[in-house]
Each structure stands twice: as structure tokens, then as C-alpha cells.
Amino acid sequence: MSAQSALLNETAGRAGQDLNTQALRADARRESLRLLALLSPSLFLVFAIIIVPIGWLFWLSLFDEAGALSASNYARFFEQASYIKTFITTFKVAFIVTGACVLLGYPLAYMLSQLPRRAASICLILVILPFWTSVLVRTYAWLVILQRKGLINSWLIDLGVISQPLSLANNLSGVVIGMTHILLPFLVLPLYASMKTIDTDCLRAGMSLGAGPVATFRQIFFPLSLPGLASGVVIVFVLCLGFFVTPALMGGGKVIMWAMRMEQTTSLYSNWGAGAALGVVLLVVTLALLGLFQWLLGARATGVWSSR
């Protein structure tokens, strides 16, 4: 056998390999195209219904009413007192509601994480059920409970605690109570999920080293639950900023939040540029908060929705 035939063999082998790689590559390309074909209807819908209109609105927000390129739609946020008031109200409500959700949600999530499995799953149903009940239904329920002639007032008057009905609905307190009720599960569910992943061995080790229940909770459990708490807080806060239904129905026209302002400017006053500018700022703030959170914790802030 000469070196020549060995060379020949090798060339043939390499050619075969090349053909093989080519075929594999073509196959992979075809596979990618098929997968894209499966994705394309969904992507098209999202693109057409969400991305295009929002991009369009963004474009609109850059022009003033005369149609000239200007920043007037954004400048008015700093100039007009009514806009400034709306932003202050929105952030005030968001802070109060988020705080209330933490105060109510942390003990609940902690209890769920400490209960035996069966009891925990029953209690969890009581959290998930309102989560899936229409926001309208729950807002209506609170209206009925909190209004001037509502449950709480008539009970309190019957009991002789008060003589005049308290104004609980159609103002800030009504909005806060309703929104807290609706957003609480958004904090409890991710917090509970993260608490369940805390290794009990750490707690047991702490206790075996002499830490009491309080010290174990404060020094071990609480710090380990912070990432879950943070993700719940961010979700609730972000949802507060864009909340519409509850403030519109329970604010009695006195509590104007960001989303209501957007609805008013676009449908009542047909001022698309101004409404669009509000929307752009809301979107930017929302994405910035989510991005900041993701950057700080490296966690996926959207994870909660998969638990829905």
C-alpha cells in the first residue's frame, strides 16, 4: 500500500465528513425554521397588538398639538400642578399599599411555610382563590363593605362605637384597602415559595447552637427570606403604579392615579400626545424598577406569574 492510496482514502473520508456536516447543518437550519414557524403566530400577535401600538404612542408623544416635534408633552408634567399631584398620589398609594402588603403578607407567608403540608395547602387555596377572582368583584365587595351605609359603618353604629358613619370608601383609605386586598397574593405567593426553599438544617443548626426561636428567626430565617420579600415588594409596587380599576371605582373621583389620568387624557380630552407621554413614563419607570431589581438580585422578577 502506497502513501498515495492512504492519501486518497483520507480525502474521500474528509469529503464524506464534509457532506455529513453539511447535511447536519441543513437539518438544523430546517429545524430552526420549523420552530420559528411554530412561534410566529404568537410572536406576530404580541408584536402587532402590544409592540406596534406602544411604539406608535411613543412616537406620538414626541409631537405637540400643532404637529411639531417638541418635548411639550413631557414638560407639562413638571409645569402643571395637577400632574405633579397625580404622581405624588400614585407614589403615595404605591408606598402605603406595598407597606400594608408586607405587614400583612409576611406573617401569612411565614405561617404557610411553617404549617404542616396539608394545612398549608388548604390555607394556600384561600390565598389563590381571591387571586383568581375578578378584580371587579372584589372591588365591588369592598364598596359594599366600606360605603357610608355599608357593613362596617352599620355594624359600628349598631354597636354604638360611632354615631356618624366613617367615610371609608370614595377616598384614599378605600383605594388603599381595596388595592391591598387585590395585590396581597402577589406578595404572599413568591414570598411563600422562597421561604419553602430555606434549608431547615440552617435553622436547626442555629437552635442547636443555643439560639432561641426569636434569634433564629431574626438572624437566620429573616435574612434568607429577604430575596423573596424583595421580589414580592417589587411586583406589588410596580402593579400599584399602573392600577386602574380599584382607584377609579373606590376613589370617588378624589384619588386620581396615573392610570386614571391616562384614561382621562385619552378618552375624555382625546389628547393622545399627553396620554402617550404618561404611558411612556409609566412604562419606563416600571421597566427600570424591574431591571434594577433583577440587577440587584439576579432574580427573575416575573417568576411570580408562573406560580399563578
Place this chain on the structure above:
Amino acid sequence: MSGDVGLPISHRQRLWLYALGGLVLLFLIAPSVIIVIMSFSDSTLLQFPPQQWSLRWYEAYFQSLEWRDATIVSVKVAVMTVLVATPLGTAAAYAINRGTLRFNGTINGLLTASLIIPVILIGIGTFFLYARIGLNNTLTGLVIAHTVQALPLVVLTVLSGLRSYDMNQERVARSLGAGRIAAFWQVTMPQIRFSIVSGGLFAFITSFDEVVVSLFISGGETTTLTRRMFNALRDQIDPTIAAISTCLIVLSILLLSVAQVFGRRH
């Protein structure tokens, strides 16, 4: 990480925690319970507990043409949303699960974008777009808008089903001569069908309960139940809405239990 935590803290020591947690649970569940009970009251002034029981608000609901039409619109739209969103979302989840595409993360983000973007912005944007292409106040427009909002839930639910499924089984079927579609239909589908059904149920609830976008894009003959409820609540507190709310609560419980049963079997 399940079952008893087994720390040397007794349940008795935790009584305060259970009391506190119980109160918060009460806060979560009480409004719905109160509404359900009140809906059977005979009085126009919503009393609790009702002095006299009656079904008059349910009669008012079922006899009102306006409410009935709105309910029919909502059911139609929700059913069509399920029929569109479930196959589309399943196909998308299948493709994402393969993970071989270059922009998988971006695609995933795009498909779940409607969960992050404030709904009011989606509502105004959709209204604005529909005004130009004549889809406002149409069933088609509602179905498309609700499909976009339901898609992420279907995708996430089916994806979680696919994650616990071994894709090699489908490859085996194909190497044994089954076509792509046959392999999916006969081997993969039966194993992830519970996730698909759950995804479909979530799509139904999403569409049926959706308010904000419908507020902008529905009207006239296509007024959805939630839009009509919203407008009614702006004017006054009509006890008929208690009856409607009860029906909606029952519907949610029903759909969730079905999803739960399917989830457990899976």
C-alpha cells in the same frame, strides 16, 4: 422540603402566628363570602346578614336583556380566546422548550411582555390601533386582544408541563417511523395534556375577568360583562351585581378546581 418543619418550637408557641395569619386569611376571603351571602338578600339595601332571603337579584340578572347579552358576549369571547390562545401558546411553548433558537430569551420575554407592561397602556394602545383598522367594538378585536393577554399564561403553564417531560420519547417515536405530527400527537400530547387543559382554563378566566382593555375596545353590541359591571359600579351600587359577582366567584372556583384536579393527575 415538605411536611413538618420539625424545629423544637411547638404549635402552642406559635399560636400568635396562627392567629395573625388566620386574620390575614380572613381579610382575603371575607369580602367574597360576604358578597355571596348578600346576593341572596331580599333587601335593596345590602344588609348583612340578610333579614330575608330571596333569589330576586338572580332573577333580575337573568331577566335583564342587557346583562344577559353582556354575559353571552363574554362567554363567546372567552371560548374563542381559549380556542385561539391554547394552540398558539402550546406551539410557542414547544418551540421555546427546545431551546435551540438563538434568541430564546428574547422570544420568551416578548411572549410574556403583557404580564409586565401596565394593562392601561395595552388598553390605550389597542384602542388606538383598532381605531385605525376598524376592530373596535367587534368580537374579533376582543378575541385578539384577550388572546395576547392569555398567551403568556398558556405558554408558562405548558412550558412547566414540558419541562417535566422527556423529549427523547418523541425522538424515539420518530426514529421508529412516526411523522412529526403523529409523534407529537400520540406520544407527547397525552403526557402534557393536563398542562394544556390548565393553560386553556387560565386563558378562559383571563378573558372572562378582563376589564381594562375591554373598557376601551368593547361597546355597543359587544359590551362585555365586566365592562357593563364597571360602568354600573361607577353610577351606583346595584344589588344585581352581587348576584353576578357570586356567579363569577362560583365560575372561578369551578375552573380552578378543574385545573387543580388536572394538575394533580399530571
